[in-house]
Every structure is written in structure tokens, then in C-alpha cells.
Amino acid sequence: MVKARLPDGKVLEHPNGVTAEQIVAGIGPGLAKAALVARVNGQLVDLKAPIHDAEVEFAVLTSKDADGLMVMRHSCAHVMAEAICDLFPDTKLVYGPPVENGFYYDIDLPRPITPDDFEKIEARMAEIVAEARPFTRYELPRGDAMSKLADEGNPYKVDNAERAEGDALSFYVTGSRDSGCFEDLCRGPHVPDTSRVGAFKIMQVAGAYWHGDATKQQLQRVYGTSWPTPKDLKAHLTQLEEARKRDHRKIGQELGLFTIDPLVGSGLVLWKPRGAVMRHSLETLMREELMARGYQPVYTPHIGRLELYRTSGHFPYYKESQFPPLFESERARLLNDLWELARTHNSPTASEAERRLFEAILADNPELKDPGYPVDAPVEERLKRVRTWLVGEDGYLLRPMNCPHHIRVFASDSRSYRDLPIRLAEFGTVYRFEQSGEISGLTRVRGFTQDDAHIFCTPDQVHREMADCVELTCKVLTLLKLTDFRVRVGLRDDSDKYVGSRENWERAEAAVRAAVRESGMNYSEEPGEAAFYGPKIDFVVKDCIGRDWQLGTVQVDYNLPERFKLRYIGEDNAEHQPVMIHRAPFGSLERFSGILIEHFGGAFPLWLSPAQVVVCSVSEKSEDYARQVFEQARGIGIRAELDVSSERIGAKIRAATLMKIPYILVIGEQEAAQKRVNVRTRDGKQLGETGLPEFLAACALEIAERRA
RNA sequence: GCCGAUGUAGCUCAACGGUAGAGCACAGCUUUCGUAAAGCUGGGGUUGAGGGUUCAAAUCCCUCCAUCGGCUCCA
Incomplete structure (x- = not known):
């Protein structure tokens, strides 16, 4: 006997071995028809799976349930896989999970799938759907399953099976087991039959590495979307289209905010006047906040000696993603090569190369007479030697981070505990050589400006300072109504890419957790998301096409103060090491602006509007009076424009509306006679006539309050 | 960096082996107009760059560059 308790508390009794399908049939014909999969004691199972437990929590899921929808999309991936295998018999299937809004299937196929193939694949899928073949599950003992998969010659499925848990492995056939129909190693569960995979569409194809590892085989990933009804599918496609209209790259072009010019360089943003004034308003907001919170502005150069970044660790750590260093002489380049060799020296071949290079440098530079550099000396000794040579003849690096400069500002004076915390702030422009395939609009660029600051404080002050940074970040996001963000606490994982002692890391992670807990926000801890010098709190938002971007960040760092040997004099008259906090509420002005453009769809609040x-x-x-209105508005600092062209008023309003200018003042003879203005908004609302001084005062107030 | 797609006037697009076109924008002229597009005229392109195939290339092939979507990376 099986007692199945439904979500509403009702208990149904059935004989042992009853299937979910049979239970549902007893509940109601409508539900039985819509049922896709069942949940038995929290586990998703096929409707045909027999139930043997005496008492179960039972629920039936349809495409209206998140899990039901997920199963439907997973099954749709199988149908697509079958269609692809039918059309391209060389296909080796790899992995096909459901994802947000749909599914994908990774395949290994020498011939590239192109968008032209989508229609053919969809047509074949439609046939499979029409056949309404059942998804049939069968299991084999692990040994039998492994030899079966090995015989089939698909190494990916063998790998999947090896990773799967359990003594038995399950397969799904679309049809009956002996029909020769398509089958796939799969944990399941699936919908009852191939007619139940929803309204689907193949969306795109892209490359993807096996196991997400760039050194592994590249596969083709075919993405599809699937929805309960054709109407839902259409709504989704329409929504995608609408989202693309908000794309900051498109709006940036239409509103003349910025441009990216291949002649200047990929990923290097040219802010046009309209975009620059928007960005400037953001900077002004931030400057006001920083001044009120005791930050001190500094200015530092965009370039620094390589030795600075050797000390911080950035240069060796991020070598591949920096613009190559500048060397003023060939010898400087050679010395850096020598340093590289000394640093990475750990093999006989490297040692030989090092010796040859060393000899070449000495031969060309007789002034370096003192060899003092036995090739079998310990690494530290060799590095020290080379670094003394580098003092007079080093390369320069376009700065990838502002912190080393700010650290040197801190180190330029002796510091007392009474001076701390010291908060050094700069809109610091940094340059990173991002991979060519990564560059995108304003969100991923090679030169960008951070609203950066570094707080140097005592260990006791860390907690309060971090909390203040989190509060500031939340404040600006709230002011801009960017409330749809998630908070990610980035912690270290067990890889060896981090610098600093275990003890430092533990203190830092405790500080980060305390600050974020205190804020009361929801957050997720994510191992592997830390910076190489410390853990961080990141504010992550989605762009209009659903991609995640990190905006604000707060990071605590015990390691750079150590590497730079920073000190302050404590109450006890002894030297102590300060703690650093790196923080940027906007993150990058470029990326933040890109996200803001999409958030407002180009219709900025008045204070930000170009x-x-x-x-x-x-x-x-009425031209003369229009000019007077314009002059007066501009005179009190309102960003006003004047349109006295010979166009008709309708055309002028249209042009202004398309540019999303918040207030359009229509000035005719009537307004001129009464010295009034007639106000229309970009949304087409007519606010009517008002006196000029009243309008200007209201406008100025709205700007001053930064009303959103 | 990798896989795939795409590069035609300032912008959005057409022409798909046979003399590069439209709309918008821009300039000049006419119009002086009341809340989302007045009319006429005109200027503007070695079709991303460089090679190749062909009697003939925007169109076919190759190599770069850039953009787009993913993957990988992201201090």
C-alpha cells in the first residue's frame, strides 16, 4: 500500500508499485493531461516510475511549475539532439541541460552548424514531436553500461558516465527500447512523450570548451528556447526584441553619448559631449559623497615603473591581460627578461637560457662588470641581484590598478594611528588588455575609470570602514533606482593563485562576512571569486540581454600592506601594519554608465540628462523670446538647448522627443506676449503654460534633489 | 585567445558575378507654421583593409582588422 500525501494535505491510497501517472489519473483529467513529471519525497521522477514506499509526499508538476518547465526544456534538448543526430550522423553528443529560458546541447561535430541549419533542425524536431513517442527509461548495472558506452565510441558519454553517481546508469529512449529509436545516457526525469516539449525555437550556436576548460576540445553549443505555449514563446521573443532596443550600444549611438573608433583602438571609449556631461554628473554626485565622508582626493599618473607592479604582484599575476610594458632601451627589456627568467627558473633548460641571456647582457654592457650572480644561486638571491640592476633602467607599465600609486602616496609620509583612517580617492583610469573576444560596448573595455579609493586603517577600524563602504554603495544604487542587484561575497578556493598568509585571509574573510551581515542584505558566498590579494563584496547586475556584470566592489586586503611594508606608529609608539580597503561604488564609470543607459532606456532623470x-x-x-528663455535657463546652470530652425513645431518636438530630452518648451507668439513657457515632456505629457521663473525654479529644484 | 555570424554614405538598410541605390541626417532655396516627420534641389561611397579567381567582384576564395552572440578570462 502506498499513501501519497498531496500538497493540499489530502492522502490518497494506492497499491504498492503504483505509478505517478495512475495517481494523477485519480486526481482529475485536466491535471492528468497537463502533468509532465512528479515530485515524490522531493525527488523529481518520471510519471511512469513505480512507487514502492509506504508513505510519500507527492506532487504532480506541469509546465506552470519551475521544475516542470525545467524538465520540459531538458526533454526538448533531447528532441533537438535526436534531430541533429538524424541530420548529421557524425554527431557525438556531449551534454544537454536546461538553462534559464531554454536549454542547450553541446555536440562534437566537425561540420559547423550554421543558422541556416536551424530551420531544418526545427522541421525534424516537429516531426519527432508529431510522433509523440514515449520517453522510456531503462537502467543497466554500471559495468554493463560502461562497456555499452565504450562500444558506441563516444568518449564524452563515457566521461559523463564515469562522473555519474550510483551503481546503475539510466538511459532514455524516445520510443520503445527495442525500436532502434534515439537513446541517450541521462539521469532524467523526462516528460511522458516527445509531444510534450513545448513551443520551441533554436536560437543560436556558439563554441564551448569541453568541461569549460580552454585547453580542451572545443564543441558546438546549440541553444534553444522552449515555452509551455506558442503564445509564451512569442512573448519571450518579443521581450528579447524589446530588450535589444534598450541596448546601451544602440542608445549610445542614437543619443550621441559615446563612440568607439577602430582607429583609436578596440575597447577604448570616446565619450562624446552628451555622454561626458552625464558621466560628469555621476562623478559630481560621488565627489560630494566622498567629501562628506572624509575622503581626500589625490591625483596620480596613468603609468608607473614595472618594479611597482612587481612589488604589488600585479605584473607577474596578470601578465597576459596587461598592455605590454614600455622599455626605454633594449637593455631595459633584457633586464626584465632576465628577471622573468630568474623568477620562473626551475628547470635545467630555463637555467641554460638564463645563462646565455645573462652572458649576452654582460657582453653588451661592460659596465655590469661584477658578475656576482652564480646561476645556481637560490632564486631569491638572483631576483634581488637583478632587481638592483633594474633600479636605474626599468620598464613602465600602463597602470592596470590604482592601488599601488595610492599605496605610495600613503608611504610618502610617516603616519600616526591618530591619522587613520586615511581615505585616498581618485577617479583613476586604468588599462587592461582584455581578450579580443571579450570586449563589448561600455561594459567590457580596455581603458576605464574607476571611482576608486583606498582606505588605510588600523585592524580595529576595518569593520566600521567596510560597513560604511557597503552603505555608500547601496545609497548610490538606491538613488539611481538600480535596486535589482545581487550581492556576491567572493572567497578564495583551494587554487594556488592567491598571495598572502592563511592567517591574513581568515581575518579578511571574517571582516567581509561581518560587513555584509551587518548591512542586512541577502548575499551568496562564492568560493573562487576573490581577488588574488583578498576577499571581496561585489554588487552584480544584469544587462538588458541578461548578462551579469560586476559594478560596485568592496575588498579588504591584509596582503598588499605587507608586500609594500606599510607602517604606522601606534599608541604604543611601535610600528604596526595598516589594513587596506579597496572600494569602488560604481566600479567602472564606463560599465556603470552602460548599465544606467539600459536601466533608463536612455530617458535619464533630469539631473543626469545630457x-x-x-x-x-x-x-x-517668437525666436527672440525663445532665445531669452534659453539664455536664462543656461544662465542658472540648466543644460538647455535651443531650436530656432525653420522646421515646423511638430518636427522640433519629434526631434527632441527622440533625443529623450526631459522638458520641451514650446514658445509661440502667445507665450512670448505673456513671458511664459509652454511645457511638454518627452513622454508626450503636456504640462501646460507656466511663468518662466516658476518653471526655472522647479527645474533647478528637481536637479538639485537628483529626483529619479 | 577560441567557435560561429556579420562589415555597403554620418545613421538604418537595398543591390547577391555585369555601370553602387533608398530613407533619415547634412547643405542651399521656398515655407513662418501651435505639440511626434513641410516641399524642392544638392553634396556625400576605391562597398572594413590587403591579396587572389574572373573578360568582369560589394557579390566567389584567402589573410588581416572590427563588430555581434557564446566559450574561456575578468585585479
């Missing part, structure tokens, strides 16, 4: 008011004359007769 043009705040446009004055449009109805005809030449």
Missing part, C-alpha cells in the same frame, strides 16, 4: 531642456520656437516671430 540635455535637460530644449527651447523650441514655433516660428520666427
